[in-house]
Amino acid sequence: MTRGLKPSTITPGTSPVMTVPPPPSYLSKDAKAEWRRVAPILILERKVLTVADMGALENYCIALGTMRELHRLLQAEGHVLPTGKRHPASTALLQTQQQQLRAAAELGLTPSARSRAALSEAAADDEDFL
Template sequence: MKGTKPHLRTDSAAMKRAPAVPKWLSADAKREWKRILPDLIERRILTDADLGSLENYCIAIGQVREMERILQTEGHVYGAESGLLKRHPAGVILSDAMTRARLLAVEMGLTPVSRSRPAIRDDDEEDSLLD
């Protein structure tokens, strides 16, 4: 890529300290909260407005881990009354939770690709690019 990279700035409303882990999260979701929060605080991108997305991301990751444990224990299929094999319902929940977690991870800059994209530009620099 030619040219100068945009000047990135942190959000002035970004949290400087980590909020407490919500007590109502599952144990898996609490572990994920504690794992990712230091990075979000250090990068100064997390604001009060983002807490709902952070909670939803942690819930989704918690569900992924819980459903995977169920599938490892009970298997991915089960025998229905008709004698046919059916997909375990935990597989559907797992798939949905993985999709939600991936989408939320991108929104919060938790993936390598999303971290490499410029998120916030100075207004002056953006205007100069249009000239």
């Protein structure tokens, strides 16, 4: 279960971000690429990000970048070490995937988060008719 406000319940007009800023310089290559892919959608298309939300976007991009780096490491080194023990990156990858999914849901970047937002909007529209 995801906690926090859903994109459909965010009050617009509280310091909205109007232009897509460049990704922070310290992000990894993968994280920067995700920022460039997702920030325009959230800022220009959906118009849901405020200045206060930029940390959430950064968190999402860092998690996604880390997830991809860990995946590449495991592809190169394998999931099992020569000692027969599980590679520590396997656990880190799982944790990062979970973090990335939570952050994506907070930003409305998953199909289920978008469908919940659509249902919430439809329910609000129905209440307007009562």
